[in-house]
Amino acid sequence: MLALPPDTGPRRVNSNLKWLNDNGFIKLEPRRxxxxxxKLISTEDPDGPYVRASEQGRYVGMPMEFWSQGWIVHLSATGIALLFVLLEALGGYTEPRYIPSERRSSYGLSHNTWTKARKELEHNGFLLVKRTPQGSDFDYQRLRNSYWVDEDRFFDPPGALIPPASPLYQPPSQ
Known part of the structure; x- marks a missing residue:
């Protein structure tokens, strides 16, 4: 199901499992x-039991169309990572939102990775980036990037034109 070659596939899986074990994400318990x-390890309490993200409150889900329409193959790893980040950070808001720099840095993506992935998501019709003023009426107002993910785009196959009803649609220039 992973489409790994039979001669090197098991070695790759074992190598990855060993890496996860060595870095504290899982515990491999030998069985004769x-x-x-x-055994999954809790990231918050390595000695405590693992608790599913859905039981902790907040988690990010991807529609089935992310896989069935082929977006998982079409988007790069950095594009997919930023898509997860933005879906989590925006938390279901229906209008573009500014993400403070402290929040952006908490995800561990470099500025270069963020920019490269942002351009990819914009190109593929997933992301709308607007410049919006930040600050109160009495502060110096700066223009900041506000982000919005068009989740309806999951239902389109990769390479499909952005429908005119989408907020991301831009008519062809004359």
Whole structure:
């Protein structure tokens, strides 16, 4: 199902499992005469039991069309990472929102990665970026990028034209 070659696939899977174990994401528990069992480790309390993200409150879900329409293959890893970040950061807002620099840095994406992925998502019709003033009436107001993800784009196949009803649609220039 992962489309790994039979000669090197198992070695790659074992190597990745070892890396996850060595870096504290999982614990491999050996089982005699069988593959090791995998125990998920809690990121907040490594000694405590693992708790699903949905039970902790906030999590990000992707529509099935992300996979069925082929976006998982079409977008780069950085584009997918920023898509997850923006879906989490925007938290269901229906209008463009500014993401403070402290919040952006908490995701661990470099400025270069953020910019490259942003351009990719804009090009593919997922992302609307607007310049909006930030600050109160008595402060110096600066223009900042505000982001909005068009979740309806998941339903279109990669390469499809952006429909005119989408806020991201731009008519062809004459």
């Amino acid at each position: 005469g069988n593959t090791p069992s995998i």
